[in-house]
Amino acid sequence: MASKEATVYIVDCGSTMGERSNGRQQTNHDWAMEYIWDKLTSTVANGRKTALAGVVGLRTDGTENLMDGEEDYAHITVLQELGQLLMPQLRKLREELVVSSTEAGDAISALVIAIQMIVATCKKLQYQRRIVLLTDARSAMQADDLGNITAKLKEDNIDLVVLGVDFDDADYGYKEESKDATKAENEAALNQLCEDCNGVFGTLAQAVDELGIPRVKPVKPVPSYRSMLTLGNPEEYETALAIDIERYPKTMRASAQSASKFVIRSDMAAGEATQSTQTMGNGEEAEGAAPNGTNDGLAAVKTARTYLVNDEDAPGGKKDVDRDELSKGYEYGRTAVHISESDQNVTLYETKPGFDIIGFVDKNQYERYLDMSRSNLIVTQRGNEKASMALSSLIHALYELESYAVARFVRKEMTEPRIVVLAPNIEPDFECLYDLELPFAEDVRGYRFPPLDRVVTVSGKILKVHRNLPNEELLDAMSELVDSMDLSTLGEEGGEYAVPDETYSPMLHRIAQVIKHRAIHPNEAPPAPYEILTRFSRPPDNLIAKTQRELDRVIKAADVKKVPPKARARRYGRGKEAPKPLSDLDVGALLALDPKRGGGKLKRKIDPQNAIPEFKQLVQRAEDLPDLQDACGQLGAVIEDWVRFSVGDSGYGRAVEGLRVMREEMGEMEEAGAYNDVVKGLREKVLGGALGGERALFWYKVRVGRLGLLLGSECEGGAGEEEGREFLRAK
Structure with missing residues (x-):
């Protein structure tokens, strides 16, 4: 189970945040909101009810908080109460988190x-509590009561x-010149507050620069198996070994966020779309809808x-049947074999849970390509010292003998x-x-390939020199090229290049980046991918220059x-001229005038x-x-005759080939x-049965060969993508 979190973000919306400082193209507020939106959208994407978030606007035009009657708490607005954050609230915050027209507002207040929001919501429960304050510190602050805070x-x-806009940070290497006196005083006070409460004080530039670094998601391990690891049968033999163990996944594949299919509700007016309920017409709750009853x-x-x-x-020659009236059929060749439910037990192999060692194998005889699954780790049950000693003995015995155990699980x-x-x-x-x-024996596939260092002729003669074999000069050149592409010393300070801990999945994190950006800016184009995701997708420039001679x-x-x-795009009469025969005799012209073929050149x-x-x-x-x-019409008529007069599928091959040639030529x-x-x-x-009856197999061959419509992506004037997909579907 994931830990509980409660985070309140305090965002400075004062008029000074609308300025563009230090040569930036965007305002200080827009720059700061890059960090805030990244954090808020990550919280929404997690979808955890235990990840609570709240937003407080500082230096807003209005005042709305628990202590709005006191002067010190003016121009502070609670924009989002502490709770689960969803897309409707995120859209609402997008409209409210804008630059105000006032400079008044106290960050300490x-x-x-x-603090009051967190205490009122979390009480004494176990939460990870956090407050994030983002400001430019250019308004007056009441710093007299920092000790109590x-x-x-x-x-x-x-x-x-x-996090401060243009705050000084010696560790990051940033210092603002000609800093305003009020800002310098407030910055020092906030820095001292963070030191006193063991908080984090930094400049916004560093926080924004680090947004592109993917964050590792902590996962609490959950055992996939709890029982005994046995060697022998403990029920029959006293000398058998039985150890209480727990099995946990060691590595897990991270999948990219999947898409969901939705349709616009037909019972909604255009203006009601943003406040619609998630309940479907029959009273059933829409799958994947927002839990608070809104689903746009x-x-x-x-x-x-x-x-x-x-x-x-x-x-129509067909009738509908219920699923309950159908029976299961197993494919055997092209025949469906029926097995009744009463006979299903014959196909089941009865097993009971167990983890039994059935043998041992030398470590050097095991090949890495035999791995068929992700790795798991086995440890003893917590607090079981006897099992810990037994498992440790087994581990050390395998290690000292350089052996692996083979088990049935x-x-x-x-x-x-x-x-x-x-x-x-x-x-x-x-x-x-x-x-x-x-793998079992059935999982192993053995393939034989011709040797790479010799050519064996049909008569059995072995050739060491052949046009398809590399010569000594090419082998030496390739060996030098491979040696020159060594990546082990191309990293920082002569270390390894592309360290696994610094290599991230571009697909996984790029999709997450685009989703978060589109959630906040639905009408803008997606941003460019972060450099950290693409830096290993191309070879290093210094390596290219270094290996150019060998290449x-x-x-x-x-x-x-x-x-x-x-x-x-060959055009009519503009194609490549055919080679002229030595006899100057135009065979093509003579064939074109053959009376059996129509007489005229173009007839x-x-x-x-x-x-x-x-x-x-x-x-x-x-x-x-x-x-x-x-020409296409004539060949099309011939293809139809091949299909119409085909005995079985004997003529389908010629028809498919003719269709392929026509498609290539017209393309x-x-x-x-x-x-x-x-x-x-x-x-x-074909589908209407006009070519000699049922010819669905021919159309299946057309679909397999991808001989559908020519698309616009293939040549000018082609069909659309959706039309092309629909055309190949069998009706």
Whole structure:
């Protein structure tokens, strides 16, 4: 269970925060809000009811707090009471946290208000309590009672964090020149307050610069298994070994935040969207909706599944059936094999929980590629000294003999058994066993590849020198290139480059960054990714310069040549001229005048026996768009005949190949319409049964080959992405 937290943010909204200091393009307030929004959106993203947050506005135009009747507490507004923060409150704060028109307001009084909020909400319960004060310290402060405030902060275990706009910080290396006298005095007082209560005092520049560093999420370990680790059968033999253990995950895969599907509620007016309830029309609560009853006029998408079976008497030849009327079928080849529920027990392997050592293996014989799962660690139950001594003996025995244990593991009853390897781990103050799942024989796939250092001919002759084999010069050049790319000393102060602890997942943290930015600025483009996420996505500049000589040698030894880009957008009559024969005889012109093919140059008909080559010839000689459309139409008719007169699927291969060639040629010609018209008509006839009955298998082959519509991303004038996806779906 995650720990409870209660944080109050005090944000200075005075008129001086609207200035642009020290050459910044944004105002001091906007700069400060980068830090505040990052913290608040992180709290919202966690979605924890035990993570409470409150916001107090300092130097606001109005006054609204528990002590608003006293003069010292004027221009302090509680914008968000201490509680769970959700998106509706975040949008409300976006409208309220703006620069005011006043300079009056006491930061010390705002601290008192924040302390009262925490004490009233948390009482004596166990919370991690924190107050974050963000100000430019340019208004008068009542610093006479700082001693009592320090005592109260210590009494209630409240951590204080003070971040100042352009505050001096020797550790960070920042000092503001020509500082205002009032600001210097207030800054010194706040610094002394943080020292007295063991708080944190810093400059805002450092806090904003560190926003790009992903924060490690602390996770409380939860045991995945609690029982005994056995060696032998303790129920039958007194000499068997049984140790009370607990199993915890050692590594876990962090997944990026997933998206949810919502629709706009049909019963909401346009102006009611921001205050809609989350209850769906049938009184059921929308899945994923906000717990306080607001969901911005959205309703969760619900999936409805219907089952159809063939029925000649039903309208359309199919009827709906309930799921309860269906039986399970297991695929065996292309046949569905039915097993009734009464016979399901035959397919189940009865097991009971257990962790049994079944053997040992030499450490040097174990290959790392056999690991099939994330790692877990095994320790003894807390407070069990006898088990600790026994497990420690086993760990040291495995370590001294350089061996691993192999165990059979069943986590809970009626689950399939797994075979795991147990590796010892010994540290000065910690000992444990690491376990990883091993593959069964069925999990291992053996592949044979041709050797890389020789070529074996069909007759069995072995060639050591061949055009596909590297020569000695290339091997030496490549060896030097690999040696020159050593990263072990490219880090800071000659250390390792790309240390794992400083390498973060770009996908995981980039998605989180964009989500948080869009929550606060819904109409703005996402910001650029943080530099810390992309710095290892490209090789270091100094390494590129260092290895250029070795790279040039490899290019020369391998005779690397740049491949010219593929010519695109061939136009009618502008294609590459065919090589001229030595006899000056134009064979293509003679074939075009063949009376069996239509007589005229452009009236030529495609022969079904040689359709694809003749289609390419027509495309090459086309002079305008109608010629291309005529060629595609002729080939389309031939493809339809191949499908119509196909015995089974014997003609599907030729039809699919013809469709592929037509798609490639029209893509190069940038004439998507000519191809799309043909394939649309073909789809309608195939799915409508107009090509000799049921031809769904042919359309399946078209879908597998991705021979749908030409899209706009592939050539000019193509179909849209959504239209292309919908076209390939079987109806």
